[in-house]
Amino acid sequence: MNRKKQILEILKERGEITVKSLSKIFNVSEMTIYRDVRQLEKEGEIKRKHGSIVLNLEGNEDGKVVKRCPICEKPITRSHPYKLTVENTKTIEACCDHCGLLLHKKYEDQEVSALTYDFITENPVSVLEAYFVVGSDAKPCCSPSVIPFSDRSMAEKFVKGFGGKLLNFVEAYNEIINRSSLNIQSCCAPEQNVSFNLGKLKKD
Ligand SMILES: [Zn+2]
Ligand SMILES: [Zn+2]
Incomplete structure (x- = not known):
């Protein structure tokens, strides 16, 4: 730790x-x-x-309430976090797609639907139609990172620049569940330096 x-x-x-x-x-x-x-x-x-x-239990400097990820307890800072809807009623948000996938495990006996947001455009995309890059060098949140794309060619470009595996929802889910079944704490450990250069992608 x-x-x-x-x-x-x-x-x-x-x-x-x-x-x-x-x-x-x-x-x-x-x-x-x-x-x-x-x-x-x-x-x-x-x-x-x-x-x-x-x-800080009540809020950040702007007085906004800090929502925490139910998996790793980190504050949710993404403007469009992973959203899981359970039984059409309750919506639960996760800090990133890594924890989002782990959330599915928590609710595996219930009917759920989930929405994520393209890493570059931030457009919403149903997780069943999304392309996930798992375990790349880009680590904006939890590790191994799971980066969602709505566009396959963009995801492929991303893999070229940052490595990782290009997977569909079910494959990404299995990958993360397998990798983290032993220890959720360590799999969610925040990386020290989370910044990386997206310019690399755009120049391609
Ligand atoms: Zn989390
Ligand atoms: Zn995370």
Whole structure:
């Protein structure tokens, strides 16, 4: 488990803690902890309160409510997250398509439909018609990443640039379930550096 994740675990247990105490716990400088804290703050996970840090339960800086992914508990930051509708009534959102696929496992006994959004255009596409690139070098959220496309040729281009396997919904589902059946926590571990260059794709 990385340090940021451990800090969140500690906060879940204790409610609040100071940077100083954290630096003692991890035996690193306060500067190092500050860096983690600033990142966690940006991600909407925590906020500062009277010199301590606490979990951000109600909202981010804009006062918007932070929805969390029911699989990995990360805040849902995508403007169009994966959407699963259960029995035509309840809609559940996941942080990314990786967790979206895992959600299907959770509701496998119920009637569900799901919608995802093309990675480039953000147009909605039914998961049964989508093309998924699994396990590429692009890791915008959980790993192994699952990147959805509505257009097959775009997905193929993406594989050329970033690797991974081009799969349909059922194949992608099986792939993710197999890869993560042992340990959901580790499969959802956030990557350290999530940025990558889409320019590579467009030049092609
Ligand atoms: Zn998730
Ligand atoms: Zn995710």
